[in-house]
Amino acid sequence: MDATDRGRLLSGAHHDPHALLGAHPVAGGVLFRVLRPWARTVAVVVNGLRTALKDTGDGLFSGVLPFDAIPEYTLSVTYGSDAYEVHDPYRFLPALGELDLHLIGEGRHEELWRALGAHPMTHEGVLGTRFTVWAPNAQGVRVSGDFCHWDGTGYPMRSLGSTGVWELFLPGIGEGTLYKFDITRPDGTHTLRADPMARRTEVPPATASVVTRSSHVWRDEEWMAYRVNRPLHEAPFSVYEVHLPSWRPGLTYRQLADQLPAYVADLGFTHVQLMPVAEHPFGGSWGYQVTGFYAPTARLGTPDDFKYLVDALHQAGIGVLVDWVPAHFPRDDWALAEFDGRPLYEHEDPARAAHPDWGTLEFDYGRREVRNFLVANAVYWCEEFHIDGLRVDAVASMLYLDYSREPGQWAPNEHGGRENLDAVAFLQEMNATVYRRNPGVVTIAEESTAWDGVTRPTDDGGLGFGMKWNMGWMHDSLVYASKDPVHRKYHHNEMTFSMVYAYSENYVLPISHDEVVHGKQSLVSKMPGDWWQQRANARAYLGFMWSHPGKQLLFMGQEFAQGAEWSEAHGPDWWLLDPAYDAEPDHRGVRNLVRDLNEVYRSEPALWERDTDPAGFAWIAGDAADDNVFAFLRFDAEGSPLLAVSNFSPVVRHEYRLGVPDDVAGWREVLNTDLTRYGGSGVCNPDPVKAESRGAHGRPTSVRLTLPPLATVWLRPA
Template sequence: MSKAAASSVSPCLPVALGELDIFLFGQGKHWDLYRLLGAHPYDGPDGPGYRFAVWAPNARAVSVISDANGWTPGAQALHPVAASGIWAGCIPGFEKGWLYKFSVIQLDGAVVEKADPFAFCTEMRPGVAARAWDLDSYAWNDGAWMKQRRARGLPLTDPVAIYEVHAGSWRWKTADYGSFYSYRDLAETLVPYVRDLGFTHIEFMPLAEHPLDESWGYQVGHYFSPTSRFGTPEDLRYLIDVCHQNGIGVILDWVPAHFPKDAWSLGRFDGTGLFEHEDPRQGEHPDWGTYVFNFERHEVKNFLLANALYWFKEFHLDGLRIDAVASMLYLDYSRREGQWIPNKYGGKENIAAIEMLRELNVVVHEHFPGAAMIAEESTSWAGVSRPVYTGGLGFTFKWNMGWMNDTLSYFAKDPIYRGYHQNQLTFSMLYAFHENFILPLSHDEVTHGKGALISKMPGDQWQQMANLRLFLAYMWAHPGKKLLFMGCEFGQWKEWNSREPLDWALMDFPNHQGAAELVRALNALHKAYPAMHDRDNDWTGFEWVDLSDYAASVITFLRKAPDGSPVLWAFNFTPIVRENYAVGCRIPGFWREIFNSDAALFGGGNIGNGGGVMARPAAYGDWPEYLSLTLPPLAAVALTPEG
């Protein structure tokens, strides 16, 4: 049917919504809410078309405006569904791909155009209209992966190594801004690249539709629509499917903490604070200029929980990384006195947000066994990754921001001063097992004037490259899962700019090739030795050998597998070669050198231990044996006993 013909057809009678649907929505527990609200294919007595439903309880009237009816308010009116706050109706002849919005006559009589909160597909920015779409046009081929994920359960003992990607700036087709790789292009290029380097997961910065490129996706306009910058929803499904077929999990950044104030978006949807609090002391983030979701309202909580479940169910995601969790937990987050309202007990904790996060994690883990929920939480809130039944928030993992800040601060120091700051390396082990941690080196650390990872390193170019290799080795050796932002794996010199692709020309230079080889070797080591990952969250998987040699800026420790088999790590944080350096051990025989960040393959000087050393049968401190090692400059070595 032509758009002109469709525009002449009035909406049919309201689509019947079951009492159970309405009840569950009112309770905040309709997990398939996105199949109830929004626009969906519909075949009624007047022929096929689309049915529409939107929640706007305080609106005077709602109608569908589209390119099919000339964007005329009131031409195709929706009808109120009793006792639900929902307006609904169907339009015969409406076809997939047609653009539409809702015209809302708000409580005060103002007429506004609003985007569908449940849109599954949208037009390319700067347009904000939704496209009529469907959910069931893709045939998945990742059944083996999904079955294995369910059987395996949470990846707490897996060798998780995550490659963080901003899809709009990983690579471009040409030098012109906007020549992005599509989802399908990324399936052909990014997936084999990540697989070759040995990463287990890709974490994408937000892919939900957002109008402003510079927001990187953290100011979401359409929570249910993958951004059209890179293709259709089916194209994103294809990318995730290809990842799974290549043994790579997919994590997506998710932003339930706030949303933008754009007039066409969720804010003041029906003329009232519907998705947000009316009071700016509760409903706005002063720093970000955004609204805060009203977590106390059941329907709003349902919107967020159903959205999280939507990404898992309809896109087969393996995890969500929840942004800005601290801003949700604290009512006084980034607010001065008088800018916030205490909770009912007089405290600063956001009780409704805490309850929402706990329910979110329980529901996700119940519906999708093996899926990971990851918190970017920057405070010392206790129990972020502990089960809800123990009083925790129920996340699978928490980003270890303390480790990241302390380690980067240490590495930025000239080696001559590092001995005075060794506690910045050792302090993290006082709390390393309080949570299930991910060690993040994310986009936040290589932009906004912070410089690239390698540019944080002191010294000449040789020392900077050596320090980069040492930093990465220390990160992989330290307990905790790993996350590395794109470009850091080959030592990009420029800080990340979302309006430029990575500087891939550097991969023509041996030193940068060597850095990538080092990451490949670390990921292989990480997978091959259970000591390196199986007890990431347990003290029994770690043991200090010596943390006291601050004069030489050397630390040594063991990572231990469940059967006790160890990997010994020794780190020399100075540019001085340490020969005949004694390191205690308790296992006699030959210790094979399984890793050396100074290897020529990685761009180093190839100083090491000739493949390994024999333990010497003489007590060294509290250790019954010791190894006499050569520690390369600004380097890490790892050894394990033969047999």
């Protein structure tokens, strides 16, 4: 062997090890060359006959055997006193097709996970695993793992041309094998990296990738057919947000499948939203610093175990949303950062690459392969795990070049603006691809600015999301609710301003984990007054939230008025629901309310059918600041109304007159947050309320209601 080739091969810097290793016709026969470090002997086995190869040093064995053509052969390799008969990895043609390489090169491989990563398969009649990785800047790449005692010297991969993809088929390697890629950087140094496309990982803090195949048989056909029936912005959509590791600490995916679907179904939520489940090294990041974008966290089980949980939720009639984090990734030196020795997934400009808030790196959305990595990842979660929606984290940080940056720390785009045009194009491509391939799936943006067209279709210049979190409503309404009632009249517009822009996007109203952690207090603890008033305020607020245009999201623990902030270390304070502690019931009462809110909400199309249609809402009393009262109508598609009235004052308001539609003779309560079963005082309108021919609020007909203290009531035509 040429000394240069030998040196490059042994140092892991050769682009085509298959040209040197394996079997090759030469003058006088066939040359067999094998690289097996630490082997004592290597022999070629043909038709049961063994011929020893010569040890040429450094783990290389070779010999010319008198064959006219390359025969079917295996290798007999001896380590110590043990001999193993194995297939030679370097006798196989590439196991990745030309179409895959073409699509990868164009950045248009929508099923990238099927092409890259580790895939158990039968190749040329032999069982093994195909390893492929994108590392265009590498001098060479080797597969390393527990099968070779983490010495990858004997398993160099071949470059498949200009795509930057490296490939090696390893016979005999199967499911459960631990592996990483040993990459030779441009400067000749080595770095050992987890597979960016790994579909399974070790349990953190261990960081190896794991060869896996799925054997899960889905049983959610009924749900998958059902979910395409109605666009979600025109359907009931009530979301329970969950941090899986702390919902019931210690439970696996399969144990969660025994408990979570029943709990969520009992409360009447239509969907769960799971905080990020993709693998992450630091549990305290709650999953928002992802290293394994294609692998559900191994903390709770295997990928099939996670499928089992999703399947169980679907069979219970509950949709599954997951938090998806394409805005950034951590700098761990075994993961994506400078993956092959140079900036690859991150922007090559350090100022563009560094995320200013989180000490992480931002993706280079202008690089087609990186954009493909992320678009395919969104598709992957929807198709491989039957996920019904992606809540996309930190969209604002992606959209603006000057996000959290001072003047001089950023450069404008080609048009002189501050918009990140590459990120815009990526989000449009992601949304268009997900919706095209997965009918019934929804994408939801966490976007905190007034960016125009977040939920407008991409063919009309929008970003193409299905919904957007209404961060303005969340902030303003919590400011109002946290004020003492005597001061609320000065903040009345905090509750009404949201209707100025309520139809500019398709909105979700979020009371998420972000609002009940890090010193922000739980929902009930934000409220003023004594304990009774805090709970009453929280119940009135939830009633207002469920009747306001937009969908609802509530974080775990808030459904039963947990007083403490959320902690990922121990999760919700479930003991508060123990009747021995909660005799009144204080906490069970709030949970009863949430259950009834969802039940009535789902049965009343006026509360969800026209969430994105201005004709589905009308103020009755939007200016009753001195009374701390808000009253409005919601209408279903047929024009049938529901009357929602919130009294954020701690006094009973008797015979409170409100103008109502003149074609309704009477109204009856369908929900009242002050009922005693919710922990309230029991003030209500027990009988249908008759309409009177007396004008009020610009309407010729009105009703006189009893408004309970710190409460919301809903009424329907009697």
